[in-house]
Amino acid sequence: MSVYILVVDDEPDIEALFRQQFRRDLRLGRFQMEFATSALLALKHAGEIPEPSLVLILSDINMPGMSGLEMLPKVKEIRPDVPVIMITAYGDAETRRKALEVGAADLLTKPIDFIVLRQEIDARLEQAA
Numbered sequence: 001m002s003v004y005i006l007v008v009d010d011e012p013d014i015e016a017l018f019r020q021q022f023r024r025d026l027r028l029g030r031f032q033m034e035f036a037t038s039a040l041l042a043l044k045h046a047g048e049i050p051e052p053s054l055v056l057i058l059s060d061i062n063m064p065g066m067s068g069l070e071m072l073p074k075v076k077e078i079r080p081d082v083p084v085i086m087i088t089a090y091g092d093a094e095t096r097r098k099a100l101e102v103g104a105a106d107l108l109t110k111p112i113d114f115i116v117l118r119q120e121i122d123a124r125l126e127q128a129a
Contacts, residue, residue, distance in 0.1 A: 002029075002031075002053055003030070003031040003055050003125060003128055004031065004032050004034055004049050004053050004054045004055065005031055005032070005033050005034070005054075005055065005056045005058065005121065005124075006033075006034045006035075006036065006042060006045055006049070006056070006057045006058070007033055007034070007035050007036070007057075007058045008036045008038075008039065008041075008042040008057065008058065008059035008063075008068065008071070009035075009037070009059070009060040009063070010037050010060065010063040010064060011060070014035070014060075015035045018033060018035075019033070021114045021117075022118075022121075025121075030125065031121070031125065038063060038065055038066070039059075039063060039065065039067070039071035040065065040066060042057070042059065042071060042075065043071065043074055043075060043078065046075050046078050046079050047078050047079075052128070053128075054079060054082050055082065055124045055125065055127070055128045056082065056083055056084075056085065056121060056124045057075060057079075057082055057083070057085070058084075058085050058087060058108075059072070059075075059084060059085070059086055059087065060086075060087050060088065061086050061087065061088040061095065061099070062088065062090075068087075068088075069086070069098055069099060069102055072084055072086070072099070072102045072103050073102055076103045083105035083124065084103065084104055084105055085105055085106045085107070085120060086099040086104045086107045086108070087107075087108050087109075087110060087112060088107065088108075088110065089109065089110040095107065106120070
């Protein structure tokens with residue numbers, strides 16, 4: 001079974017950054033990454049990736065159109081079993097409270113600490129195994 005992580009961010013360089021950071025995992029087939037450049041595309045992907053292979057959603061908060069915080073309850077309706085970690089440049093207490101209040105599993109701040117993110121991914125992969 002293929003295991004997927006969905007990354008949602010409107011910045012075009014995010015896909016290249018994540019593919020570079022996780023190149024070994026991707027090459028070894030530990031998991032696959034899907035990318036969405038908007039919340040609407042993320043909702044579409046979340047509905048299309050077969051159960052139970054979607055194990056984690058990573059989403060930026062500040063995006064044009066629908067924000068990550070607005071997307072979160074909608075994606076939780078589609079995939080209530082999939083944890084969503086929000087990513088933001090603004091890691092203040094109020095943003096953290098809002099994210100957790102609407103269902104985020106955690107909140108990471110930019111620049112992303114890929115060591116912490118790798119630990120989160122490893123934990124999700126263990127749960128999925």
